[in-house]
Amino acid sequence: MALRGKQKIFVHEYLKDLNATQAAIRAGYSAKTAGSIGDENLKKPEIQKAIKEAQEQRIKRLNVDADYVLHRxxxxxxxxxxxxxxxxxxxxxxxxxxxxxxxxxxxxxxxxxxxxxxxxxxxxxxxxxxxxxxxxKNLELLGKHISIGAFKDRVELGNDPENPLTDPKAASTQLSLLAKLKKAKAKKEKGDA
Known part of the structure; x- marks a missing residue:
């Protein structure tokens, strides 16, 4: 289905700031309903497709992609x-x-x-x-680049004999033992009272 007049304008305006409400207003929709219309427009497959195609064309035209940003x-x-x-x-x-x-x-x-x-x-x-x-800030942005991942928190799970929580079976056993100890302690305190 081809986009209608205001929908075409909406796509063009949405690409400016990725703000659906403002794009709807600039496309000529009522300011009162622009929020809901903008949201509805973004859910329509034909508008999603038009936005994606326009973004891809802009990337090709400007030659600005992740490599460009990383290079800068x-x-x-x-x-x-x-x-x-x-x-x-x-x-x-x-x-x-x-x-x-x-x-x-x-x-x-x-x-x-x-x-x-x-x-x-x-x-x-x-x-x-x-x-x-x-x-x-520049180093932080470099570090966040997906292929570098310098600032990602990494959790290594493995069978570390010093840390039973890295082994799911051992962790389950430890938690079970802790629960039994707590129960026995509560029973003893109740009996002493």
């Missing part, structure tokens, strides 16, 4: 401040910076420092602040 994260991880600084700690001209630096810094503040006042003042230096990507 690695580039950020390997950014070295020596690439943009001279030996005297002054900044190189921006035209000499590697592209990675020009693409990923999010701020550059320059401030001239002076000594004295008015016409008698002399410049004594520069204060430069560079805001570059958060390296810890």
């Amino acid at each position: 994260l690695v580039e950020i991880d390997q950014m070295d401040v020596l690439d943009i600084m001279n030996d005297d700690l002054s900044l190189k001209p921006i035209s000499e910076w590697p592209p990675i630096w020009r693409q990923y810094i999010s701020g550059l503040d320059n401030m001239e420092e002076f000594d004295g006042r008015g016409d008698d003042r002399t410049m004594i230096g520069y204060l430069r602040k560079i805001k570059w990507p958060d390296k810890v």
